[in-house]
Amino acid sequence: MSDEPRTVVIPFRWFGHGIDIRAVQTSGDSEARFVGPDIYAALELLDDNRDLLTVADVVALANEFPTEKRMEFLVWFDGVRSELLDGVLYAIATNSPFSRARVDDGHLSVGEAADILSRDPVIRITRDELFRDLLRDYGWAMQEPITRAWIPTDRATDAGWLVRDQTRGRTDRIAYPQVRVTRAGLEELHRRLGGIAALHVDDHHPQLIEPTA
16 A cells, blocks of 8 residues: 555535635645635735745735625535544545544534524524624624634523533544533524424434324
8 A cells, every 4th residue: 555645625515605625635734724725716815925824824915805795605614624523534534435423422513403493383493603603693602803703601601501512533533622502502593593393302312203183
């Protein structure tokens, strides 16, 4: 078997904006880097940067001249970073197809919570909307000033609605913080959003059952 480093290019699409960015990951590197022209185009910045950018570079660019669209990009980009840490390093190390493992800690990722809530007939919400419009506006979560990563507020953790876990990637070498929704938090979100379906949180995997006629 060859010991040559293996490099993979992983495309990501920012749906709703028609923008693609490419991440470049080489075995042995601690993190992926991103194709400069893709990032500059996504952030609507004029520059002929041909370099590969680190996560810190991308976050710094978006925060240098913040706009509503660039802040929205950072919310989406945080999900991209999580996807990379969660699966791509594992795929490179084992030469296997990319797959993502469910974190089974009794809590839900924000994306999982959005999926469950959207099963209610009167609720339609995406992961990004739950982060940006609800968790932020409710005062449950905020972004760190430097990294712009989402973290729970003291109010949300004290109430038992959110937790912040160190989720370990499939290589078991890298851990990154992730906001997770508790069962109590899911119940509270369902109530605030005016849900009408029955929310069952007694078992290990909460679910919604639509009301019968």
